[in-house]
Amino acid sequence: MINMTRNTKPAIFFVIICVPFLGFSLETDTISSGLFIKDPDTIISPGHVFKLGFFTPNTNSTNRYLGVFYNVSEKTVIWVANRDNPLRDSSGSVTMSQNGNLVLLNGQNQTIWSTNSTATSANTTTAHITDSGNLVLRDNATGAAIWESFSYPTNTYVPTMNITDNINTGKKVVLSSWANDDSNPETGSFTSGVVALNIPQILIWKNGRRHWRSGPWNGRILIGVRDMYSALLSTASISNDSSGTFYFTFPQWRVLSKVELNSSGSLALTLWSEPKQSWDALWLAPETGCDIYGTCGPFGSCNNQGSPVCSCLKGFEPANTEEWRRGNWTSGCRRINQLQCDIQNNGKSGDGFFMEQFMKVPDFADQFSAGDKDECRRRCLRNCSCIAYAHDANIGCMFWSNTTALIDVQKFTGVGVDLYLRLSALDLDNDKDKKLYIIIPIVAGFVCISVLIFIGWCWLVKRKGGKTKEKRIFEAEQTLSSDSTAIVLKDESGKINIEELPLFTFETLANATDQFHENNLLGRGGFGHVYKGNLGNGKEIAVKRLSAASGQGMEEFMNEVIVISKLQHRNLVRLHGCCVEKEEKMLVYEYMPNKSLDVCLFDSTHPSRKDLDWKKRSSIIEGVGRGLIYLHRDSRLRIIHRDLKPSNVLLDENWNPKISDFGMARIFGGNQDHGNTARVVGTYGYMAPEYAMEGRFSEKSDVYSFGVLMLEIVKGVKNTHYYNQELSLSLLGYAWKMWREDNGLAFADKSIAIADFKEEIIRCIQIALLCVQEFPKDRPSIQTVVSMLSREIVELPPPEQPVFAEKWTGSTQHSTQVGQSVNDLTVTVLDGR
Template sequence: MMNAKVIQFFIFQFIFFVVCAPLLGSCLQTDIILSNSFIKDPDTIVSLGNVFKLGFFTPENTTNRYLGIFYTFSEKTIVWVANRETPLKDSSNTVTISKDGNLVLIDSKNQTVWSTNATTSPMKTSVQLQDSGNLVLQDNATSAIIWESFSYPTNVFLPNMKVFYNITTGKKTIYSSWKNESDPGVGSFTSGIEALNIPQGFIWKNHHPYWRSGPWNGQIFLGVQDMYDRGFQLTTMVNNNAGIIYQTIIGFHTDQASSLMKVSLNSSGSFVHTIWSDQRKNWDIVWWAPKTECDVYGTCGPFGSCNIQDSPVCSCLRGFEPVNKEEWESRNWTNGCQRRTQLQCDQSNNTSGDGFLRLPFMKVPDFAEQFSSSREDVCRNKCLRNCSCMAYAYDYNIGCMFWTGSLIDVQRFVRVGYDLYIRVLASELDSHKNKLFIIIPVVVAFCCMSIFTFIAWCWIAKRKGEKRKDKRTFEALQIFSSNSTAIVLKDESQKVNIEELPLFTFETLGNATNKFHDNNLLGNGGFGLVYMGKLENGKEIAVKRLSALSRQGIEEFMNEAVVISKLQHQNLVRLLGCCAEKEEKMLIYEYMPNKSLDVCLFDHTHPSRNILDWTKRFSIIEGIGRGLLYLHKDSRLKIIHRDLKPSNILLDGEWNPKISDFGLARIFGGNQEHANTARVVGTYGYMAPEYAMEGRFSEKSDVYSFGVLMLEILKGKKNIHYYNQEWSLSLLGCAWKLWSEGNGLAFVDETIVDSNIEEEIMRCIHVALLCVQEFPKDRPAIQTVLSMLNRGIVDLPDPEQPIFAEKWNDLHRGSTQFISQVGLSVNEVTLTVLDGR
């Protein structure tokens, strides 16, 4: 007698064919494809919980058709592709179950383009799309799974997926990136698990290691800094004790459902972990790797160590020197380092000539060998007795880790990581200790002398204070005598070193601003409120008053007061003086009647917006560029603004732009080209990728901000608020897409479009896209940008696609301190006094 379930199944089949066959296109809102049925482009099947669809899609910038799985709420997010290497050329394609029980894709010529190729499939099968995103081919009689898409992934890792590695056979699950956004074919990057000794996750580029997770200790990957944060948990790994190890996503601490989460391997070789924001209808980035240059596998070569906070990032381990010093100095670190002096290893004497140097907070090297032990001293003794042992480390869950060959892919982390003990000559250890015995007393003595010198200096300064104040008062009166404004300076600024900058009294500014009345309020920023004022002689001023609730403090106040008072350029705002009485801190600028650029550009109700025709906008772009050129090249010291945005561009009565707000500016001296900071500051949407993600900034960081600013001026839209719903693109991504399609005018504010200036506008978009390229070396210097805009350079190189082409937000967690806001952020920076030209 037939099983009752089987009878029910055949009854369901009969009803399906009798009722739905004539109306196939409308009846396929089901999660199953039955034998002898089909779906035809553009039909789809939908998982039971309405999470995933199986159907046909066309990537951007191509007409090719592919069969794939994608989200119902985000159909452009493809998680699996069937015919990724054999695109379809038209829409006359069919998906059905063949006579041998396999799922097949048939093109318009009735040729089989793709098949599940399950050799053991029975005659009666069906295909089901599950809410997990898994497409399964199963036996109708037994419900046994014959084939599943989770076993043949493309570039997306979903919850409930398992990445396998068979220790016995060496077979493993491999993910592969798309070639590019328009071609889902197998790209240059693949990923999977290696478990030759201790399991590790890898990204390979053309079959060579590109990124490594570090050993799995049962809880975290030792080479992923974010995993040391207790709030971060991405994956887990299981050894089933049958020769198979597998990894799966366990999620991120969030209130959202785990099914709306994915890890993608993109065409640039990065893992990007995202979760779906139903509120923003967008994928929020939670984590990505590699994040920095040091995360790339073997950046510094054998026996080299990478530290992203150093410049240059690579250095040889202690006791080693570059194999090729010329290559090393040119920042080609491929060949790595070699020992200065050979080890005096003597097995019969327990290698008494060698010792171990402790390196804290390290990502341990590749090719670790494991030895189970519950004590760290066992690791040391075992390594010391083996002349081939170059280094060791200890983890409670793993035990001993030994390295007998070259130490490759070593990285210094920030306050997390493991102690790595490398083998060196005992004499080098002694030398290191002797140096410490010398250095420590010298440092202590120097500190004591510095303290005594400081006390003496304070005593002398106090006695000379009155004379200095009288002199400064006289100078201030001389400076403002031409304006017939008598400014009385008070003595309450004695704790603020304001040098020659004229001082206004609080009373003077209160009278000028009608006691800081709301009717005089011009705007509000991270520093505080800005008021319009009028001095007794009728001269109009702008007063920037530090709010008690401001996140900026005396350091930023002094940085701006001293730095900008020394800069003289027609495209930099002029600082007239300051006020520092008791708790009050204010800066006084020349008044800009046309306010700031963001008001004119983004406030559609403001009457001045209609005045900004193309001529004025181009003039503003040029003026900002000239101001940057002065800061980067023409002033005596190179100055990086770090917060270039429309609200910091003021417009005078003639619509000339003037760069303002130097509270976060940094000063470079000599031949310094870039610097690093432990804490990122600035405004979200204008920060360069290397600054936002790595804390590394240079003049090319300002060039990136200038590129974003140019696109905003052209579009009349704010980058952080702009979102193209149709393409899921940011302002940068939209500009890139339209320009690359030769339709750049569609990007520009329609109020300034004119066929007579089409070429000029297209050139501006081209130059802006060159400025917002991912890597600083690819961006032109500001003097080159101005030459490009003025046709001093006629032929322009093609830009690369911006890294932030797709819309993303500030959901960055883990150890990366990423601060994004509309205003400003407090930063622990070194503030420098300079004398400008």
């Protein structure tokens, strides 16, 4: 018999010594009289969503805080009790005091923090942690909430929490940032909340001064937030009650979500990704320099795509020219010609209005809810103090008076509100009739000279065999082909003017790329070459230089300029400008340090390939999916890309994917769900069957390409280069076979085929197979695909066998030369007979 007594005593002693340091999650959501929660113990909400307990921000600190944090991510703290009065050691405890308040005590039983309610005694109250993250002190007799943490938030907003402003009492519930996101929850410099005076909006303050604002609430969205025009973010709301309190709320989604005010003064909306066990950023504000409040000063307008970003509104000039030249725009602008206010003065007519399209409207708007645009105009024109107006279908009229300057104005692309500025007739050129006797001879002479120059120019061009491709203004209907799906932007504007974009000279781009030196070459394609460039201000760019013999001609060039200049999304590449000089056609993009996805994915010698672990690959898949949602549903223009493939997905320094190359894209009308073309364009291996064979394309065509892209990312092999000799299967067919045999991990790239990721990889393969089904009606929409990837949709239907499951090699009909690759054909343009 073995003597256990001697062996078990040390073990028992070890457990007794270690227990105080391990910490337990007590299976209760309630703190009642007589119960002490000692550091590091916790209590947990009924659905195991949130915990209340002690934490230290980082390993370099010994300070301890009482807070509420997520059960799935204990480092994610949403509320801190003693943020400005930390415990210096781990001797703290939480209990109910004799007067019925929840109190935090240190090792000397001194009160560090208290709820400070008007409770009567410890036996009449209890504290609960709820599944929404709210810590509530309740009256036991009535069940009524006496105190709750949601009324005293720190830096994080979670669904069902109310951020409030009472216009009668001035009482607010606001978020306040940490002093440092990583190490110090002490109250920081930034606060954020609702301002309900006039038209409600959301603000961020820095030390009490405005730092960012959302623009007015129109009953559906905050019209000064670009991303809110997407369906995903338009679910927030601002409401009010009879007491004069306005509430900002965000709905409870099927995944965990939060909005955090960070120590840099930005509001970040993030969603919990269960597969990655991390938070994914969905929206950030302020996002750019133009989002910072009043960047361009009074009567200035900020445009992220402009160079410089600040300009004066129509009818205004810089108040301090020297400062503006140095890039300091805070002094703003001043009016050039004073308003006449509809009074006849020295023969001059009265004031009028100039429309600025797609704007974030100025701050301090007054509201008049009734009336259409004409009524707004009449009211503003009758009021001499009215200097601008705007109209929103849900708000009605918005007016700005001369008691305040027009401040925090921003130019958007494709979204926003039209702003009408009141200007003097001199600024609106309404005095032309009185100057015709001067203008007519000048114009006549100019026309004659222009005609002579044009005739001479045409003669020279004809001699050189050139064509008139250098006009800066293109009629959309004349430029594009007779294809029935060609872009017609009559609703956008009568003409597409390249000069609306920042224009770069050939010399500037040649110098930036060191005369297009081979060392700066990033890639080659049928369209020409892409070079890395560096502008004089240190900004890195990518220059796409179309060759004279490029298959991507003027139509595709104009198509890409029109489409991408009207789109803004974190997963779409940003166009900085273009160059049209002589026979040169160039596009200037933001530079992507990690190049394109195909380089990192398919080049085994590339140093970045080893960094493509499963988390990065799944993040890239989700990012591309979000970009497609924006193109298909959330952008002002409804876009079908038609050429989605790894080489058209670029990766920034953080491996965030950005869809590029919109030369083949097509715009759909609001009620159009498919199109036909006699000119099939795209790349073999990514085209949907109905498109490649019949010229029919729709959103489901892009979904098919996305499915192929997903399988390539999982396998790490290009679809057109893959051939399973033993089974005579294509990449799609092999993926379907492995999935049917419940052996999806065998299909995956060896570098990611790890048992820990098995379930995620197999699920990803199944979603991809749903995307590449033969008939468009069987494929899910891209919104559904992204919901499947994020597990908002848990149950997945079984996919049908892909139509291109077997690999055609040509060997059955044609002989193949020795050493010739059997799967190296890429077709970029197919002309239907």
